[in-house]
Each structure stands twice: as C-alpha cells, then as structure tokens.
Amino acid sequence: MSMVEVEILVTLSAAAITLALFSYLWRENLAFRIAEHAYIGSAVGYGALITAEGAKRVLMPKLEKGEYIWLLTVLVGLLYLGFFARKWFFLYRYPISIVMASGMGVYIARGVKTNLIGHALNTIMIKDWQTALLAVGVICGLFYFYSTAEHKGPMVYMSKVGRWFLMAAFGAQMGLHVMARTSLVIGRIRFLLFEYPAYYLIPVAFILVAAGIVWDYMKKK
Amino acid sequence: MSVVARRYIPWMFVVVVFTIVAIDTIAVDETIHRWASDLISASTVIGAFAVLLSIVMLSRLHIRRILRRRTVLESSILLICMWITLIWGGVRFFIFGISPTIEPVVQNLFYAITAPGDATMFSILAFFIASAAYRAFRLRNTDAGILIAVAIIAMLAKAPIGEAIFGKGIIAISDFCLNVGAKAGRRVFMMAMVLAVIALDVRILLGYERGWMGRGAEEG
Amino acid sequence: MKGGGWVVEQRKDEKEKSIWYKIQSIDVKWIYLIQMIVISYPLLRPIGLPLGTISEETMGIYNYLNNLPEGSIVLHCVNMGPTAAAECLPGLIAIVRHNVELGHRLIFYTNTATGVPYIEEAARAALGTELRDHPDYGTKYVNIGYIPQGTTGFSGFAADIFFTTTDAYGNDLKTTFFKDLPTKTAADFDFGITYGSGNFAWIITYLRDPWGVPCGGGIAAGLAADAYAYYPEKTPGFLVGLRGGAEYELLIKKPGLAAAGMDAQSLAHLSIIIMVIIGNIGYFAARARGRGGE
Numbered sequence: 001m002s003m004v005e006v007e008i009l010v011t012l013s014a015a016a017i018t019l020a021l022f023s024y025l026w027r028e029n030l031a032f033r034i035a036e037h038a039y040i041g042s043a044v045g046y047g048a049l050i051t052a053e054g055a056k057r058v059l060m061p062k063l064e065k066g067e068y069i070w071l072l073t074v075l076v077g078l079l080y081l082g083f084f085a086r087k088w089f090f091l092y093r094y095p096i097s098i099v100m101a102s103g104m105g106v107y108i109a110r111g112v113k114t115n116l117i118g119h120a121l122n123t124i125m126i127k128d129w130q131t132a133l134l135a136v137g138v139i140c141g142l143f144y145f146y147s148t149a150e151h152k153g154p155m156v157y158m159s160k161v162g163r164w165f166l167m168a169a170f171g172a173q174m175g176l177h178v179m180a181r182t183s184l185v186i187g188r189i190r191f192l193l194f195e196y197p198a199y200y201l202i203p204v205a206f207i208l209v210a211a212g213i214v215w216d217y218m219k220k221k
Numbered sequence: 222m223s224v225v226a227r228r229y230i231p232w233m234f235v236v237v238v239f240t241i242v243a244i245d246t247i248a249v250d251e252t253i254h255r256w257a258s259d260l261i262s263a264s265t266v267i268g269a270f271a272v273l274l275s276i277v278m279l280s281r282l283h284i285r286r287i288l289r290r291r292t293v294l295e296s297s298i299l300l301i302c303m304w305i306t307l308i309w310g311g312v313r314f315f316i317f318g319i320s321p322t323i324e325p326v327v328q329n330l331f332y333a334i335t336a337p338g339d340a341t342m343f344s345i346l347a348f349f350i351a352s353a354a355y356r357a358f359r360l361r362n363t364d365a366g367i368l369i370a371v372a373i374i375a376m377l378a379k380a381p382i383g384e385a386i387f388g389k390g391i392i393a394i395s396d397f398c399l400n401v402g403a404k405a406g407r408r409v410f411m412m413a414m415v416l417a418v419i420a421l422d423v424r425i426l427l428g429y430e431r432g433w434m435g436r437g438a439e440e441g
Numbered sequence: 442m443k444g445g446g447w448v449v450e451q452r453k454d455e456k457e458k459s460i461w462y463k464i465q466s467i468d469v470k471w472i473y474l475i476q477m478i479v480i481s482y483p484l485l486r487p488i489g490l491p492l493g494t495i496s497e498e499t500m501g502i503y504n505y506l507n508n509l510p511e512g513s514i515v516l517h518c519v520n521m522g523p524t525a526a527a528e529c530l531p532g533l534i535a536i537v538r539h540n541v542e543l544g545h546r547l548i549f550y551t552n553t554a555t556g557v558p559y560i561e562e563a564a565r566a567a568l569g570t571e572l573r574d575h576p577d578y579g580t581k582y583v584n585i586g587y588i589p590q591g592t593t594g595f596s597g598f599a600a601d602i603f604f605t606t607t608d609a610y611g612n613d614l615k616t617t618f619f620k621d622l623p624t625k626t627a628a629d630f631d632f633g634i635t636y637g638s639g640n641f642a643w644i645i646t647y648l649r650d651p652w653g654v655p656c657g658g659g660i661a662a663g664l665a666a667d668a669y670a671y672y673p674e675k676t677p678g679f680l681v682g683l684r685g686g687a688e689y690e691l692l693i694k695k696p697g698l699a700a701a702g703m704d705a706q707s708l709a710h711l712s713i714i715i716m717v718i719i720g721n722i723g724y725f726a727a728r729a730r731g732r733g734g735e
Contacts, residue, residue: 006325006329009333010329010332010333013333013334013337014332014333014334014336014337015337017333017334017337017338017341018337018340018341021337021338021341021342021345022341022345024345025345025348025470025473025477026470030294033292033295034294034295034298035338036295036338036342037295037296037298037299037302038298038299038302038334038338039302039334039335039337039338039339039342040279040299040303040338041279041298041299041300041301041302041303041304041306042302042303042306042330042331042334042335042338043334043335043338043339043555044272044275044276044279044303045276045302045303045304045305045306045307045310045330046306046310046321046327046330046331046335046554046555047272047275047554047555048272048273048275048276048307049306049307049310049311049314049321049327050321050322050554050555050557050587051269051272051554051587051589052269052272052311052314053314053320053321053322053586053587054265054269054554054586054587054588054589054594054605055265055266055269055270055589056314057586057588057605057606057607058262058265058266058588058589058594058597058604058605059266060606061605061606061607062262070263070266073263073266073267074266074270076263076267077266077267077268077269077270077273078270078273080270080271080273080274081273081274081277083274083435084277084281089435089436089437090226090227090228090231090437092435093227093228093231093433093434093435094230094231094234095267095268095270095271096231096433096434096435097231097232097234097235097238097433098234098238098260098263098264098267099264099267099268099271099590099593100235100425100433101234101235101236101237101238101239101242101264102238102239102242102260102261102263102264102590102593103264103590103591103592103593104235104239104242104243104422104425105238105239105240105241105242105243105245105246105257106242106243106246106261106592106593106596106647107418107592107646108239108243108246108418108419108422109243109246109247110246110646110647110650110651111415111418111646112415112419113646113650114642114645114646114649114650114675115411115412115414115415115642115646116411116412116415116416118650118675119408119411119412119670120412122674122675123408125674130397130400130401133401133405134400134401134404134405136405137401137402137405137406137409138405138408138409138412141405141406141408141409142409142412142413144409145409145413162409163364164363164364164367165402165405165406165409166406166409166410167364167365167367167368167371167406168367168368168371168398168402168403168405168406169402169403169404169405169406169407169409169410169666170368170406171367171368171369171370171371171372171375171398171402171403172371172372172375172398172399172402172403172406172666172669173403173663173666174368174372174375175371175372175373175374175375175376175379176375176379176662176663176664176665176666176681176682177350177662177663178347178350178354178372178376178709178710178713179375179376179379179380179662179663179681179682179683179684179706179710180528180638180661180662180663180682181343181344181346181347181350181663182347182480182705182706182709182710183527183528183662183682183683183702183706184340184343184344184346184347184524184527184528185344185347185348185476185480185709186480186484186527186683186702186705186706186709187340187344187526187527187528187702188337188340188341188344188527189477189480189481189484189705190484190698190701190702191337193481193484193485194484246651254600258597258600258601261593261594261596261597261600262597262604264590264593265588265589265590265593265594265597266589268589268590268593269589269590318611320586320609320610320611322557322558322561322586322587322609322610323573323610328558331555331558332558335523335555336523336526336555336558337523338523339522339523339524339555340523340524340526340527343524344527347476347709348472348473348476348477350713351472351473351475351476351712351713351716352469352472352473354713354716354717354720355467355472355716355717355719355720356465356469356720358717358720358721359720359721359724360721360724360725369717373714373717376710376713376714377710377714379662379681379682379684379706379710380684380703380706380707380709380710380711381490381491381492381493381703381704381706381707382490382707382708382710382711383493383707383710384493384494385490385491385493385707389494392493392494392496396496396497399666399669400669400672403666403669404669404670404672406666407666407667407669407670408670411642411667411670
C-alpha cells in the first residue's frame with residue numbers, strides 16, 4: 001500500500017470516527033458505541049506503548065551500566081497485578097506507596113513555596129487600586145473557606161465579598177471553557193469540511209441520520 | 222500474610238520515600254540527592270507498570286461481556302483495536318527497537334482512531350455547554366449574576382466580535398475581570414488546595430488516611 | 442378549596458400554552474443544530490472580522506522571546522493531547538517558527554503520552570522536515586520525548602538532563618547540544634513554555650521557582666484562568682487558547698489555522714450569549730406571568 005493510500009485510509013477512518021461520535025447529538029446509537037469503543041481501545045494501547053518506551057529509556061541505561069539492582073523496579077512494578085487477586089491484593093500497595101510518596105515529596109516544598117507563600121507575598125504587594133482590590137478579594141475569599149468559627153458580624157460581609165470574587169473566577173473559567181470547547185468543534189468541523197477525502201463522508205452521515213430520524217418517527221407513530 | 226507485610230511495610234515505604242525526596246527539594250546534600258534521584262527514577266519506571274492494570278482490567282471486562290453475549294460487537298472492536306496496537310507496536314519496539322514515536326502503523330492508528338476520537342468526545346461538550354447556557358444559566362441571585370456577567374465579558378473579549386461591537390472598552394473590562402476578579406478567586410483556590418494537600422500528606426504519613434491502600438485497608 | 446382547583450388547572454394550561462414556557466422547553470437538538478450551523482458557516486464563508494487588540498499576555502511572551510539572544514535554550518513542554526491540540530497546536534507552531542527565526546535552540550519534551558505526535562507535527566510545520574531528519578538536529582534541536590510519571594518524571598529530568606540518557610529516537614543525549622551546558626540541569630534553560638490542557642501552575646512550581654527559569658504558556662483556554670493567578674509576577678505572558686495562537690500568528694506575520702478559526706469562534710460565542718439572554722428573558726417573563734396569575 002502506498003503512502004498516499006494509507007493517508008487516505010487514515011483520513012477516512014478519522015472522518016468516520018468523528019461523524020459517528022457526533023451522531024450522539026442526535027441520540028445514542030450503535031455507530032457512536034462502536035466509535036467510542038474503538039477510540040478507548042486504541043487510546044489505551046497507544047498510551048501503554050508510549051509509557052513503556054519512556055520507562056525503558058529511563059531503565060535501560062542503568063542496566064547497561066551493570067546496575068542489575070534496577071531489575072527490582074520491574075519486579076515491584078509487576079506487583080500492580082496483585083490488584084486482581086483477593087489473597088495477594090496487598091502486593092498492589094507496594095508500587096502504589098513508592099509512586100505516591102515520590103509524587104508527594106516532589107510537590108510538598110515546591111507547592112508550598114509557589115502556591116501558598118508565593119501567592120501570599122504577591123497578593124500583599126500592593127502597587128495600585130487594582131492590586132489593593134485583588135488583596136481584598138483574596139483575603140475575603142480565604143475567609144469564605146474559613147469554617148472553624150461561625151461567620152458572624154463583619155465576617156458575614158467578608159465571606160459574601162469573597163464569594164463574589166470566587167463567582168468571578170468561576171465565570172471567567174466558564175467563559176474561557178466555552179472558548180476551549182468551541183475551538184475543538186472548529187477543529188473537527190474544519191477537518192471534515194476541508195480535508196480530502198473526509199468531506200465525502202458528510203453526505204453519507206446526513207443520509208444515515210435522516211434515515212434514523214424517519215425510522216424513529218415511524219416507530220413512534 | 223501478617224499485618225506487617227499488608228499494612229506497615231507499604232506505610233513505611235511511604236514515609237521513607239517521602240522524607241528523602243522532600244528533603245532533597247530543600248536541602249543541598251550529595252548523598253540525599255543521589256538517593257532522591259534514584260527514588261524518582263525508580264518511581265518513574267514502577268509507575269509506568271500501572272498501564273498493565275488498565276490493559277488487564279479492560280480486557281477482563283470486555284471478554285466477560287463477550288462471553289455473556291452483551292455488547293459483543295463493541296467489546297470485540299475495543300479488544301481488537303487495543304491488542305493490535307499493543308502487539309504490533311510491542312513487537313516492533315521490544316524486538317526490532319523501533320520507537321512507537323516513529324513507528325508508522327502505530328502513528329497511523331493514533332491519527333486514524335485515537336486523535337479524532339479524543340478530540341470529538343470533548344468537542345461534543347461544546348454543544349452541551351450551549352444547551353446548558355440556554356436552559357440552566359439563570360440570573361437567580363447576585364452570585365449567579367456575577368458568574369454570568371464575567372462569563373459573557375470573557376467570551377466577548379476573547380472573540381473578535383466583542384471588540385467589533387463594543388470597542389476597546391470590552392477589552393479593558395475583561396482585563397479587569399480576569400486580572401482582578403478571576404485572579405483573586407484562582408489564588409484563593411490554589412492556596413486552599415495547598416493547605417488541603419499538606420493536611421492530606423500529614424494524614425497519610427501518620428497513617429490516618431488509608432484510602433490509598435485500596436480495599437481492605439481497615440483490616441490490613 | 443372551592444374554586445382553588447379550577448384556578449390551578451387554568452394556570453397550568455396557560456403555562457403550557459405560554460410562548461415563554463415553550464421557548465424554555467425547546468428540544469435540545471435544535472440548539473445543537475443551531476450551534477453546528479453557526480460554527481460551520483464562517484468556516485465556509487469567512488466574515489473577515491479583524492482580530493483586534495493583541496492582549497497583554499500574548500505581547501508579554503512575544504516580547505520576552507524576541508529579546509532572548511540567539512542561541513538561547515527554550516524548552517517546549519508539549520503536554521497536549523488531541524483534546525487540546527485544536528487550540529494549542531497553532532500557537533505552538535507559531536512560537537516554534539518564531540524561535541527558529543530568532544536562532545534559539547529548542548528542546549522538546551512531553552509528560553503526556555499523546556503529546557508525542559504533536560511535537561513531530563509542530564516541528565514538521567516549522568522546520569519543513571521531520572525533526573529527526575533536520576540537519577541541525579542534535580546541535581540546535583533535541584526531542585527528549587515522553588517521560589512517564591508527569592511532574593515526578595520532570596523533576597528527575599530538571600535535576601539531571603541526562604535522566605533518560607537517550608532522546609525520543611534512541612540517540613545518545615550526550616551530543617553537541619548539551620556539551621557546553623555548565624550545570625547540566627534545568628538551570629541552563631533560558632525559557633520554558635508549557636502547552637496543553639494541563640494546569641499552568643506545574644511549570645511555575647517545578648521549573649520557574651526551583652530553577653529560576655522564566656516560563657510562559659500556550660495553554661488551553663479552559664485552564665487559562667489558572668495562569669492569570671501568576672501573571673505578571675511569575676510569568677511574562679502566555680497564549681490563551683486559539684485566540685492567543687491567532688494573536689501570535691499575527692505578531693510573527695504568518696497567519697495560519699488559529700487566525701482562520703476566529704470568525705467561527707466569534708459567532709459561536711455570540712450564539713451562546715444570545716441563548717443565555719433569551720433563556721433568561723423567558724425565565725423572568727414566565728416568573729412574572731406566574732406571579733401575575735396569583
């Protein structure tokens with residue numbers, strides 16, 4: 001098979017998967033389920049391969065240097081399979097404990113420095129009215145989450161103001177999220193409309209969906 | 222198996238690994254740095270084996286479905302796509318040494334199935350957001366009003382149409398909303414998140430939090 | 442209650458006939474269809490809306506990269522999957538093109554398994570050839586590829602750039618690119634950029650603060666709100682989704698996919714805003730009608 005033929009097949013497959021998944025907007029159907037399952041299987045397979053390649057590139061140089069103690073990491077990694085046996089389930093905790101602890105250790109000091117102390121210092125550095133308002137918002141927002149004492153007197157108003165700032169953050173996130181998802185749709189539709197030979201599948205999809213709608217209508221009648 | 226092997230040894234691993242890696246991030250000591258570096262390398266390799274869990278779980282689930290004659294077609298397709306990728310890519314990588322990054326069949330399968338699937342699944346959310354915007358976003362109170370107002374301002378400012386209709390004023394208002402309002406809110410979340418992470422880490426280290434041990438954590 | 446049941450029934454009938462109730466209970470499939478048309482139409486027939494003011498955050502990262510001297514090392518963390526690629530890939534391509542023009546040395550890395558093909562795509566678009574086949578590969582450009590375990594793996598790489606010993610293609614990392622670096626750690630990098638739909642905080646936490654490397658982003662818009670928390674104290678700037686990519690394309694005078702998608706973005710946003718307004722008008726009108734009937 002030539003490169004061009006392979007590319008055409010790949011594009012047609014991508015278009016078919018895209019249209020089958022979009023058909024969920026009409027209703028859940030067999031095409032959607034097939035596309036969904038194909039995508040999950042392929043994604044897991046691909047992810048596993050790339051992860052194996054990354055791990056090999058970390059491990060092999062150490063084994064090539066003669067440090068065979070590193071084979072223990074493979075043995076410990078295989079202990080994940082203890083998850084599937086009731087009697088040997090506890091073995092699953094060994095690799096989990098190492099991975100989790102290293103992630104925790106790597107984050108704790110850096111997270112505190114950047115996301116707690118860093119933010120606190122940057123918040124109290126007031127340069128103009130906007131940074132002053134920002135400081136008010138952060139302090140009031142933190143008071144909103146303060147649950148050790150009842151919110152009475154001025155704290156009621158502070159937590160209310162804090163809630164407003166949090167709502168502003170949610171609103172901004174929502175607005176930007178709309179932008180993000182819309183960009184995805186634009187990408188998909190652009191692919192379907194302009195990529196050869198993806199656009200040949202659009203009328204096929206329309207006919208199938210129209211047939212499905214007529215079928216649903218007849219069934220309802 | 223004794224409770225020592227089931228509970229205390231994994232817990233000890235957590236404490237020792239955490240201590241060495243955490244100290245390495247704040248102290249400059251060659252020995253600690255070497256140990257921490259080795260532990261990070263080890264956790265990188267060990268963590269990669271977690272993909273075995275997903276492969277075995279998916280295979281078991283879908284083989285059971287096929288044997289029980291439920292979702293036969295869909296499950297078969299999932300297993301075929303997964304195992305073809307794994308077997309072909311695995312043989313080419315482990316035996317012939319061709320990285321899956323550049324192996325043509327694996328990359329073609331990625332572009333043919335994974336990439337469009339992933340992108341389309343999440344792009345469908347745009348339509349759900351539109352229907353949610355129409356049916357659920359109601360100005361019931363001040364909080365909802367602020368949320369919707371900032372969302373609308375952000376949407377208008379980030380698309381050219383906002384400036385085309387309202388001029389540079391919308392950009393200034395959006396900058397204010399994002400650089401003051403949203404920034405304050407995000408900082409609050411991040412600071413609260415770090416405090417929560419510290420609390421969780423302390424609970425795990427002291428043994429109060431055993432959820433990470435999975436089922437049977439209470440009995441050991 | 443005498444007469445009470447009849448009044449309730451009448452109100453229920455009136456409610457069902459009311460145009461505001463009908464507007465609020467429209468079938469969602471019509472909304473999906475409207476969105477589909479609104480997004481597709483400008484792609485087929487561009488409206489040509491000008492992009493408008495370039496945002497400060499985009500100017501910030503552009504100016505910073507523009508002022509980096511030739512030979513500076515820029516780390517591109519392409520942590521994007523297909524989900525984020527539609528938004529972030531145009532920005533990545535624009536920034537890589539800019540880097541190549543300015544003569545920067547580039548390191549590509551990803552902590553997402555699905556980010557690997559997008560490194561290749563960006564390099565192909567910016568360099569005109571496969572990354573590994575480029576004559577300057579190994580001297581000016583290096584692809585570290587995927588390192589598992591996300592930020593933990595990155596910490597290992599930042600502490601020792603020979604963490605994996607080989608690049609994504611199996612070549613030894615001890616090449617000309619890294620030969621003259623003083624510390625062989627992330628401290629030798631001059632700028633770091635993260636792309637994708639992961640949070641922005643990670644690059645500040647694991648690269649900027651511990652190693653003193655200034656960082657920016659070409660991040661998916663959904664998580665851009667996180668990035669504002671660090672701007673401008675900890676980052677000179679970042680690109681916000683497709684809009685940021687379009688702005689950067691205009692700044693380097695090479696419009697591409699991002700700029701072409703802005704019309705569709707505009708109409709989509711406008712349609713959602715109109716839907717929110719109509720929904721709320723219907724809600725308040727139905728509420729007022731309900732109160733008037735009491």
